Structures are given as C-alpha cells and as structure tokens.
Amino acid sequence: MPTLSNKKRNIKEYITGYVDGEGCFSVSFSRRDKFIIGWETKPSFSVSQNHYRAEILFLIQKTLNCGFMRRDYSDQTLKYEVRRLNDLLHKVIPFFDKYPLISGRKKDFKIFKQICLLMIRNKHLELNGFKRIVSLAFQMNESGRRHYTKKDIMDIAQKKI
Amino acid sequence: MPTLSNKKRNIKEYITGYVDGEGCFSVSFSRRDKFIIGWETKPSFSVSQNHYRAEILFLIQKTLNCGFMRRDYSDQTLKYEVRRLNDLLHKVIPFFDKYPLISGRKKDFKIFKQICLLMIRNKHLELNGFKRIVSLAFQMNESGRRHYTKKDIMDIAQKKI
Numbered sequence: 001m002p003t004l005s006n007k008k009r010n011i012k013e014y015i016t017g018y019v020d021g022e023g024c025f026s027v028s029f030s031r032r033d034k035f036i037i038g039w040e041t042k043p044s045f046s047v048s049q050n051h052y053r054a055e056i057l058f059l060i061q062k063t064l065n066c067g068f069m070r071r072d073y074s075d076q077t078l079k080y081e082v083r084r085l086n087d088l089l090h091k092v093i094p095f096f097d098k099y100p101l102i103s104g105r106k107k108d109f110k111i112f113k114q115i116c117l118l119m120i121r122n123k124h125l126e127l128n129g130f131k132r133i134v135s136l137a138f139q140m141n142e143s144g145r146r147h148y149t150k151k152d153i154m155d156i157a158q159k160k161i
Numbered sequence: 162m163p164t165l166s167n168k169k170r171n172i173k174e175y176i177t178g179y180v181d182g183e184g185c186f187s188v189s190f191s192r193r194d195k196f197i198i199g200w201e202t203k204p205s206f207s208v209s210q211n212h213y214r215a216e217i218l219f220l221i222q223k224t225l226n227c228g229f230m231r232r233d234y235s236d237q238t239l240k241y242e243v244r245r246l247n248d249l250l251h252k253v254i255p256f257f258d259k260y261p262l263i264s265g266r267k268k269d270f271k272i273f274k275q276i277c278l279l280m281i282r283n284k285h286l287e288l289n290g291f292k293r294i295v296s297l298a299f300q301m302n303e304s305g306r307r308h309y310t311k312k313d314i315m316d317i318a319q320k321k322i
Contacts, residue, residue, distance in 0.1 A: 003258055003259060003261055009174065009260075010171040010174040011174070012174075013170065013171040013172070013174035013175045013178065014174045014175070014177055014178035014181070014263065015178055016175055016178065017174065017175035017176060017177060017178025017179035017180075017181075017182075018178035018179065018181055018182045019178075020175070020178075020179055020214075020217065021178075021179045021182035021183040021214075021217075022182035022183065052264075052265040052302060053181075053182075053264035053265045053266065055263065055264060055265070056181065056182075056263060056264050059263065097164055098164060099170075099175075100164055102175065102216065102217060102220065103213075103214035103216060103217050104213040104214045104216070105214065141213060
C-alpha cells in the first residue's frame with residue numbers, strides 16, 4: 001500500500017489513538033489552608049513520554065493549541081500538560097468530544113468533563129459541589145497517586161466550612 | 162464540536178496513534194541446537210494492555226485480520242501478537258507503510274521491515290545474512306529483554322557453521 005501523503009493523513013485521529021494509550025485525565029486535590037474549602041481542585045490532562053518519542057508531545061501541543069511541557073529529570077521523561085480550566089473546557093474536551101476515545105479511558109474522560117463543567121460554575125468552592133467533585137474524582141481509574149483518602153478530603157472540607 | 166459518527170471516523174489512523182504509543186516491533190533470537198545456524202530468528206509485532214483497555218487489542222486484531230491474543234496472568238495484561246512472517250509481511254507492514262508511525266518508533270519499524278524482507282529470502286538461515294539481521298536487530302531501541310549479547314549470538318552461529 002502506498003504511504004498516505006501528510007495532507008491526506010488524519011492526525012487528529014492519530015492523536016486520539018495515541019492519547020487513548022498514553023494520555024491521562026486526572027483530578028487531584030491539594031491542601032490549601034487559605035482556601036474556604038481547604039482544598040484546591042486541580043484537573044489535568046497530560047501525556048508523558050521519554051525523550052525518544054517526545055516529538056509526539058509537541059504535535060499534540062500544536063494541535064490542541066494550549067498546555068505546556070515539563071521535564072522530569074528524575075526519570076528522563078517529558079510531560080505535556082494542560083491545567084488551565086478554560087483550555088480544558090474550550091480546547092481539550094471539545095477535541096475528544098469530536099474524536100472520542102475508544103478504550104476504558106473514555107469513562108475517565110466523561111467524569112473529567114463533568115468535573116470541569118462543575119468547576120466552571122464554581123461548584124468546587126462550596127461544600128456540596130466539592131463533595132460531589134471528590135466523589136466523581138475517586139471513580140476515575142487513573143487520577144494520579146492519591147496522597148489523601150476520600151474520607152480525609154471530605155473530613156477536612158467539612159471542618160473548614 | 163459534535164462527535165464524529167463511527168462511519169466518518171478514521172480508525173486506522175487511530176490505531177497507528179495507539180500503536181505509536183503502546184506497540185512494539187521486536188526481533189528476538191532463541192537458541193536452537195537443531196537449526197543449521199544454531200538460532201531461531203523471531204520477529205514479532207505486539208501490543209500489551211491491561212484488561213481495562215483490552216477492547217483496543219481486539220479492534221487492532223480485527224483491523225489487521227491476523228495475530229493472536231495471549232494472557233499474562235502474572236501481571237494481569239493481555240497481549241496481542243503477530244509472529245507469522247507472512248502475516249507480518251502482507252498485513253502488518255503494509256498497514257504501517259500506509260499509515261506511518263510518527264514517533265521515534267518508526268525507526269524500529271523500518272529496521273523490522275528490513276529484517277522481515279531478508280527473512281522471506283531465507284537470509285536468516287545462512288551466516289552472512291544472519292549476521293546482518295543480528296546487527297540490524299541490535300540497532301532497534303525496543304527489542305525485548307535480550308538474553309544474549311550480540312557477540313554471544315554471532316560467536317555461536319560462527320562455530321555452528
């Protein structure tokens with residue numbers, strides 16, 4: 001079969017495939033004493049790669065037109081990450097709405113989208129909304145290493161309010 | 162953005178993206194005393210996944226129309242693998258010729274293809290051809306864990322002939 005010219009290629013589908021294998025949608029929580037709720041809610045879309053295949057991360061960054069690169073010197077990887085809620089809602093989520101993930105990761109994406117939509121309505125800043133977000137986040141398969149249990153997070157928020 | 166209907170999706174590009182992240186082209190060598198050259202040359206295309214995302218492996222198998230699944234009970238993964246030289250040459254390689262990998266893995270694919278083309282001409286069964294194949298295989302970044310060094314393999318082949 002002849003090689004497809006770059007013009008005829010569908011790089012967006014390629015990216016969905018790549019992200020379905022290597023991407024991560026996560027929502028983490030950091031202790032912030034100065035925050036009313038006691039916690040910062042941090043959604044993140046990321047793709048990590050060793051330097052050997054770093055060009056894909058730049059291709060994803062260019063295609064999604066947002067996010068930044070971070071080097072992890074400890075394990076020689078490069079990480080592409082989007083943390084800005086506006087970029088997540090207006091660039092990342094619409095992309096994967098149009099070119100949906102196929103693997104079990106699509107369940108994580110669905111929850112991630114729900115959380116981002118709650119956050120744009122500032123629901124993470126009040127107790128009930130925050131509890132709902134924490135419950136959703138703990139249903140995700142891959143949400144980074146958790147430093148706190150669901151109960152810890154809920155208890156601290158409850159006491160703060 | 163509205164979701165693309167399945168009909169409009171380009172699953173082949175998706176698969177290339179997925180394989181660029183998670184796939185492996187490897188050529189390994191097993192000791193075979195009864196073989197003239199003393200070694201069996203084993204090219205393999207594989208994709209491993211935990212069960213959580215196993216559906217992608219079945220999608221790849223269906224699309225490439227070859228290969229088999231193997232369970233690895235030790236680490237709860239499922240592995241899709243193509244080992245038959247004819248399937249590699251007539252199904253796997255033409256697919257990635259048409260929808261090329263983009264990452265550094267494309268270098269491995271190029272070498273892998275060279276080796277398969279040498280094997281179909283039975284070059285792995287004679288000393289010079291075999292040496293060339295071993296040299297090529299050791300230029301690949303990901304070729305599985307090596308049980309033997311390049312020198313070990315060459316020395317044993319040399320003595321056998």
